[in-house]
Amino acid sequence: MATPNKVHLTVDNTGIVQFKPQTAETAAKTSELLQENHEKHHIFFNKDGFHNHIVHHLLTLYGLGAPAEIIEQRYKENVNYQRDIIQSGARPDMSDPENFKQYLDNEKYYHEYLIFWQNEMEKKGWENVLNEYVFAGDERADGLLGRFYGGFLHPIIHLGFGIEFHQPAIIAEALAQACCHQNWTGEFLLAAEKDSKSRASTSSKTIPELLDEIRANKKLSTAAEWSDPNKIRDGVIARASDEMLKYTSEWHVTPENLEQKTAEMINSCIYYTAAAQNPPKQVKIDFYFMHCVNSSIFWPTFNAQPWLSTANKVRLLQWKGYLDLAMYASRRSPPLLVSEITDYAPAKPKEADWEGVFTRLFAFEDDGHAVKLGRAVRNGELVSKAWEGKGEEVERGMKVKGDMWGKIGNMAIDSVEDSGVHWARSVGFAEAWVEYGDRSKKSQL
Incomplete structure (x- = not known):
């Protein structure tokens, strides 16, 4: 039995993304x-x-x-x-x-x-x-x-x-x-929560719409500097906090839309993480955006907890959305190129299904970031499928659909197996891409 002092796993609980049974x-x-x-x-x-x-x-x-x-x-x-x-x-x-x-x-x-x-x-x-x-x-x-x-x-x-x-x-x-x-992150989130309530905004914007607006706001999208020790704290919050709060105040979670907005958050952070590429440089995933994806997998679990109040479930998700928006701004709001996903050609087409992706991720030697990313993307696909065809408002919040999911899974494993450092860091900065080569010269995986 699992206790506060003892880890005890069982084959009856292997998490929310199923691939192969355990022993x-x-x-x-x-x-x-x-x-x-x-x-x-x-x-x-x-x-x-x-x-x-x-x-x-x-x-x-x-x-x-x-x-x-x-x-x-x-x-x-x-x-x-x-x-x-x-x-x-x-x-x-x-x-x-x-x-x-x-x-x-x-x-x-x-x-x-x-x-x-x-x-x-x-x-x-x-x-x-x-x-x-x-x-x-x-x-x-x-x-x-x-x-x-x-x-x-x-x-x-x-x-x-x-x-x-x-x-x-x-x-x-x-x-x-x-x-x-x-707790400086928490102080920002509390400020965003307070600001949102004070504005009493009636607008109902989706995360992808807000990402576009953040990129168009030059003060906010260029607030972070390459030399900033922490690009959210020392860039976005220090130089453009009012602008950042304007956009966080326009994303609203309620008890009635909790499940829809959970799916939107999951879909959207995967969207901007995968689409933030810099052709013709090698395809790489931003290390910081990747954490927004890897954490997103847990919100369906949080929502399913009977001991947690609905108000707290709403708050947990609201804060995640605030931080995702700030994270995007903090990397200088890179252009989001959907074609980088839709036109992606897997490096190993014979192993391009989820079985091939996960098998390669099992064998990949890192500290776990890559396989976590693969599992989180697969979770995004499973969650998002339930919302397909649910109307225009839902569609506005979910940019990733269809075969884009499998292509993002392949982008994840291909990019870390490719030559060079596994992850790009702060992809909106030119400096983040200096060490990466032209994708036409990428290694044969």
């Missing part, structure tokens, strides 16, 4: 590896806040039906650079409210926060802990909720995996990870 042997091996990671490793593998992706990687592979030997091999490739969970120095008790507040934003105390969350969950249950500490709507909860959207969405990705696979120990890791992140 009891693989469930046991993956549980063992995740337990080792849980007990031994810090959530950041260095003091600069680079994230430990082992949980994301292994659960994605497990959910898609990868065999035990593949999962173990991917683990071995990434375990050697992880940090020990226990750091030297004083070890405060986070059950003291003053300590809990004082040590926020400091990765040094990840282990202490982890112990706190495990103890709270043992006493109250993980659902009650989340409702009390993250979704209560008070100052403390809003501060923690905001941190879940920090670090390019890593804490909420971690939380999503814990909820999707019913693993309280991983939910505890996510909570502890959130405590170690700064």
